[in-house]
Amino acid sequence: MGEVRLGLNDNFVIIKLIYLLLCSVLSAVNVASIPDECEVSWCKKHHEPSVRFPFRLQHRQPPRCGYPHPGFQLSCSENGQTLLNFPPAMKLVVTHIDYKAQRIHLYDPANCLWRQFSGLNSSAFPFYSWDEPEVDAYTLFNCSSDDESLYQTSTRIPCLTIPGYQIIALPSDSNAYADNLLNCSNIGNFSAPIYPWLTGRFQLPWKEPNCGECEMEGKGCRLKRNSTQDQTECFYIPSHHMGVGEKLMIAGKWGFSCPLQFVDKYDAA
Known part of the structure; x- marks a missing residue:
């Protein structure tokens, strides 16, 4: 068989193909991303x-x-x-x-x-x-009364108490102890979520947001892109992301630079 000679244009095509292939590989491993x-x-x-x-x-x-x-x-x-x-x-x-x-x-x-x-x-x-x-709503009273019947354990709030006064909490819809509140002043209402x-x-x-299913599948959770509401979505988390230094070192080692498209890796789900 005769020797195959490649012209200048053929060499250029091969180099360009290698260049594009390497850029594709780097892109596939998220080389063009920035630290997130x-x-x-x-x-x-x-x-x-x-x-x-x-x-x-x-x-x-x-x-x-x-x-x-x-x-x-x-x-x-x-x-x-x-x-x-x-x-x-x-x-x-x-x-x-x-x-x-x-x-x-x-x-x-x-x-x-x-x-x-x-x-x-x-x-x-x-x-x-x-x-x-x-009970999820209380009325708080600041009382100076010595009547111990007023200060039941279930209503006394020691951490708010100051010398000479006792802070108590009563259900807001209750009239309990109404006759004993003459020496008390209403200091406000308390709504308790817990x-x-x-x-x-x-x-x-x-x-x-409900991200538990994403977590169970080993995926990340984030706000859905371009959503006008607070909707979330699962996304795949690659096992490894190279830093920018690694990416540029790889590119420099091969003597070329890809057109870097800096993309947040959380967009690369």
Whole structure:
């Protein structure tokens, strides 16, 4: 057989094909992506709890990384604790987040949920109790009476009490002890999304957004793209993403650069 000679144009075609093939390979492994701000984050590196959608760490992850509801905005304290913030003044410590079961583990260091939930709009609170509280609305009274019959254990709120006065809570729809409230002043109403006498560590589940199925399948959960509502969707999480340095090093090793299309890898579901 005669020797096959390749002309200049043929060599150019082959080089171009190799170039396109390598670019395709690099693209397939998400070479053109940039580091994602929605990666798992922590207040203390690799310490509980890990934070990802539907939660986000304020000032560390952009708003698009979390569900657009104030109950899913977390922050870091000065000593590295993860805090659940909810207006007007709630700050509870988060110890763990179970994304599959959709439960957040919390505790109040001061053991005074009455103070934490003061002024809360409970209808906007995204979490709920395992058991619905028998009473979800209370009226609080500041009393100076010495009548001990007024201060039953079930109504006294020690963590709000100040010297010389006792704070008690009565169901808002109850007229109990009406005759004994002469030395008491009404200091406001309290709407409780959970049992307010809880102390220590407790868990609160959430229903929306429902990302539990995504988690069970080993997938990520995110806001649906181009949706006008707060709809979510599952997406595939590649097992490994190379950093930009790796990608450029690979490209430089082969002596060429692909037309980089910087795409958020969370768009590459």
